[in-house]
């Protein structure tokens with residue numbers, strides 16, 4: 001499975017859509033779809049119609065489910081968001097670098113801004 005450079009818990013900025021320029025926290029990543037769900041961003045309104053509950057007539061009288069509008073965050077393509085670097089607080093592309101931890105080489109994500117280049121995962 002292809003790994004995404006944006007993962008759960010990251011702060012990202014939207015690059016497209018009605019929430020362009022806004023920032024939010026990734027609450028779910030779907031590498032299979034190459035999409036992420038960002039808290040409170042790219043929300044879609046679901047209109048819920050009031051409808052009778054099934055089997056409610058048995059209990060005397062028909063009960064209705066409440067109708068209304070529910071706002072839900074929809075998945076966005078990962079290409080439509082950019083990671084916000086926790087060090088310089090700017091949206092950035094993500095680079096990969098390696099470092100040695102206890103004698104082993106591990107891959108770490110890195111801010112690609114030339115004047116920053118800090119690790120993203122601390």
Ligand SMILES: [Zn+2]
Nearest residue numbers: 085088111116
């Ligand atoms: Zn940075």
